[in-house]
Amino acid sequence: MKAALALDYGKLSIEDVTLDPPRAGEVMVKMAAAGVCYTDVSVLNGTIPMPVPLVLGHEGAGVVQAVGPGVSSLAVGDPVVLSFIPACGECFFCDHHEPHLCAAGSPEGRMLDGSSRLHLGSRDIGAMAMLGCMAEYAVVPAISAMKIDRGIPLDRAALVGCSVMTGVGAVANTAKVRSGATVAVFGCGGVGLSAIQGARLVGAKRIIAVDMLDSKLEYARHFGATHTVNAKDDPVAAIKELTGGWGVDYSFEVTGKVPVMEQAYAATRRGGTVCVIGIGHYTESFPLNACGFSADAKTVVGCMYGNTNFKVDMPNLLELYLAKRLDLDAMITRTYRIDEAPQAFEDLKAGLNARGVIVF
Ligand SMILES: [Zn+2]
Ligand SMILES: [Zn+2]
Structure with missing residues (x-):
């Protein structure tokens, strides 16, 4: 089957790979759609270090094609959204109601038992986030898949797997933005x-x-911003001007760039909250002034997967979509075939899409 993989750092390639059947606790999903996320780029270029070769893709939806032994939560034919963090239900974090940090997640690209289902020729290769859903099929842990209602378009549903859960969750769960607050979002x-x-x-x-x-x-x-600021101008000054000179109550950094993290911090009022979602290079640090930090009394919070519980939040978000309160339709500004994945990545880097989605 065809898959988009990081053959080496910086080398995206569409390859014919083989996929083993699901083992115990796993399911095979026939992919319908895979969103192209900046985290895929960050893994491809080594910003987030993961062993390569690796099949990319961590935001996807499809239909269960086969189930491995011992799987009772899913059946053949079930439409599912994939979660890039599993919810094992028995680790420290799951026990502490923080499944977005589930310890069963695999940064090494291997399955829960440490082995691989994907092969390039005779070589074992990895699957990003145990999903590797930029491929025609994916074998994933059953604890990484959420059954959804039939009839929800799977390309829309795919977005819930990463971007929508993370973005909405960052606001609602991580930063807990209250109604009437002022908010700035860096990176659209x-x-x-x-x-x-x-x-x-x-x-x-x-x-x-x-x-x-x-x-x-x-x-x-379109999605609800009341004001816009082009970052080429001085965004901190512009935000202060829009907030009576104080800065926003909550800022969200979604670029992973340290200078932007600093802008987000500076544009937040004293006592406000800076939520960092973007992922910078693993060698970089986000410095905070040792003198001003306590006096500013700001909360700086890192955001992983919007502090969501995907088993609860995926259906909730899809219900908001069906109620036309959450717009997933306009998020998809272009679709690509798997062969066009390199173009999809270039378009992402050029900022052309709200979300580009590979459809199968
Ligand atoms: Zn993502
Ligand atoms: Zn867990």
Whole structure:
């Protein structure tokens, strides 16, 4: 089957790979759609170090094609959304109601038992987040898949697997934005636009979108931004001007760039919350002033998967979609075939899409 893989760091390739049948506790999913997320780029270029070769893709939806021994939660024919963090239900974090940090997640690209189901020629290769869903089929742990109602378009549902859960969750769960608050979102890709939708859903009064591209700011307005700031201008000054000189109550950093993290911090009022979603290079640090930090009394919080519980939040978000309160339709601005994955990655880096989605 065809798969988009990081053959080496920086080398994206569409290859014919073989996939083993599901083992105990696993299911095979015939992929319908896989979103193209900046985290795929970050893994491809080594910003997030994972062993290569690795089949990319961690935001997907499809239909269960086969179930391995011992799987009772899913059956052949079930439509599912994949979660890039499993929920094992028995680790320290799952026990502490933090399944978004589930210890069963695999940064090494191997399955729960440490082996691989994917092969390139005679060589074992990895699957990003135990999913590797930029492929025609994926074998995934059953604890990484959520059955959804039939009739929900699977390309829309796929977005819930990463960007929408992360963005909406960052606002609702991680930062706990209250209604009437002022919010700034730095970076208007799929996650940032979802954070904007989340801020709209929780009733934020003022939602300021910041991006380098006017086209992204147009998207941001569509999804609920009340104000837009082109980051080429001084975004901190612009945000302060829009907030009586104080700064926003909550800022969300969704670019993974340290200078933008610093801007998000500076644009947040004293006592406000800075939520960092973007993932920078693993060698970089985000410095905080040792003198001002306590006096500013800001909360800086890292956000993993929007502090969501996918078994609860995926159905909730899809219900909001069906109720037309969460716009997933307009998120998909272009679809690609698997052969066009390199173009999809280039378009992502150029910021052309709200979300590009590979469809099968
Ligand atoms: Zn993602
Ligand atoms: Zn767990």
